[in-house]
Amino acid sequence: MLLGLLGIRLMLLSGNTVPLPVSSDVMHAFTQAVVTNDDEHGDGFQLTFTLSKGLLDFGLVSDGTFDPFTRVTIAAVLGVVPEVLVDGWVTHHELTPGDRPGTSTLTVTGRDMGAKLDLEEKNEAFDNQPDFVIVNRLLLPMARYGVVPQVTPTTDVPISVSRTPWQNETDLQFLKRTARRNGFVTYFEPVTLGVSRAYWGPELRGGLPQPALTTNMGPSDTVKRIGFSYDSLAPEAPSGEFVDPIFGLSLPIPSLPSLRVPPLALSSAPAYRRTRLRDTANRSATQAALTELAAQTNAPDAITGTGELDTIRYGNILRARRLVGVRGVGRTYDGMYYVKRVQHRITVGSYTQSFSLSREGTGALLPVVVA
Numbered sequence: 563m564l565l566g567l568l569g570i571r572l573m574l575l576s577g578n579t580v581p582l583p584v585s586s587d588v589m590h591a592f593t594q595a596v597v598t599n600d601d602e603h604g605d606g607f608q609l610t611f612t613l614s615k616g617l618l619d620f621g622l623v624s625d626g627t628f629d630p631f632t633r634v635t636i637a638a639v640l641g642v643v644p645e646v647l648v649d650g651w652v653t654h655h656e657l658t659p660g661d662r663p664g665t666s667t668l669t670v671t672g673r674d675m676g677a678k679l680d681l682e683e684k685n686e687a688f689d690n691q692p693d694f695v696i697v698n699r700l701l702l703p704m705a706r707y708g709v710v711p712q713v714t715p716t717t718d719v720p721i722s723v724s725r726t727p728w729q730n731e732t733d734l735q736f737l738k739r740t741a742r743r744n745g746f747v748t749y750f751e752p753v754t755l756g757v758s759r760a761y762w763g764p765e766l767r768g769g770l771p772q773p774a775l776t777t778n779m780g781p782s783d784t785v786k787r788i789g790f791s792y793d794s795l796a797p798e799a800p801s802g803e804f805v806d807p808i809f810g811l812s813l814p815i816p817s818l819p820s821l822r823v824p825p826l827a828l829s830s831a832p833a834y835r836r837t838r839l840r841d842t843a844n845r846s847a848t849q850a851a852l853t854e855l856a857a858q859t860n861a862p863d864a865i866t867g868t869g870e871l872d873t874i875r876y877g878n879i880l881r882a883r884r885l886v887g888v889r890g891v892g893r894t895y896d897g898m899y900y901v902k903r904v905q906h907r908i909t910v911g912s913y914t915q916s917f918s919l920s921r922e923g924t925g926a927l928l929p930v931v932v933a
Contacts, residue, residue, distance in 0.1 A: 802839030828925030897926030
């Protein structure tokens with residue numbers, strides 16, 4: 563169903579396995595949609611509706627449109643092709659009755675496709691299977707919902723006589739734990755209507771950047787506000803030792819470059835914090851190096867930026883987990899950034915996008931940021 567607002571249209575679909583456009587009555591009751599795309603904590607949504615009570619109950623509560631674990635898809639259309647903001651499941655709803663007609667509300671909250679994998683704790687061993695094979699196995703049941711796995715192969719192959727991977731949590735928690743162990747990220751992200759991808763691999767900092775965020779350039783400005791902070795305690799330099807199995811010597815773990823490539827800043831922030839890896843002594847050289855690499859990669863970026871877009875002037879939908887250029891802030895903070903989080907807030911007549919950016923240091927790699 564389409565909802566006109568300042569030349570931008572909203573599509574709202576719901577269903578069980580395959581979501582379909584909601585009825586016109588549902589769209590007439592629509593008040594607000596808040597969609598959060600978060601690189602670290604996953605995606606989610608919250609929908610608010612104004613209710614009208616029938617003879618016995620509120621129609622939108624009793625008709626099953628937003629029952630628990632109903633699939634919901636929210637998309638925005640700025641041109642011809644809809645861009646899906648979130649595809650997920652209803653996990654919670656809240657009814658607030660009002661004492662006057664038109665003041666009762668229904669608030670529907672949900673999470674991305676990964677919520678289906680967070681329902682059952684398991685206790686299972688995976689003999690002689692590397693992490694990426696296990697991940698592909700766990701994601702296989704999600705194919706019925708149009709979820710396509712994008713899994714990066716890993717090189718560490720455990721042998722049952724020395725180490726056996728165990729799962730003692732939900733599938734989603736296992737995906738996140740093994741991702742961090744390898745210095746990876748994992749998330750569920752919509753691709754198009756009815757299709758999502760399950761990504762498990764290194765943070766993607768390549769590809770074409772999104773249209774630049776512009777400030778202090780008069781008519782060319784696209785942001786309402788933007789600010790940056792430098793946390794010198796965020797980067798860390800991990801170190802540790804492992805024991806050579808042949809000679810019994812304690813050897814330092816070789817330092818490896820971060821998996822966050824390519825660099826986005828001209829000058830990386832130095833790591834003032836020196837941390838020690840406490841659980842690498844009895845691991846192989848490969849496993850110890852992987853632990854050190856994961857700890858270094860998982861450390862937060864020193865530079866973060868936050869702000870809010872003027873969606874109409876920007877003319878695009880800013881997406882998390884991609885690159886974007888910033889210009890007009892000055893040489894220190896201009897340049898390319900990784901988009902960590904975007905919150906879309908849509909009401910009738912209004913669409914705002916709040917964002918959070920990050921990178922490893924200061925200074926732009928190129929003298930000009932292309933709009």
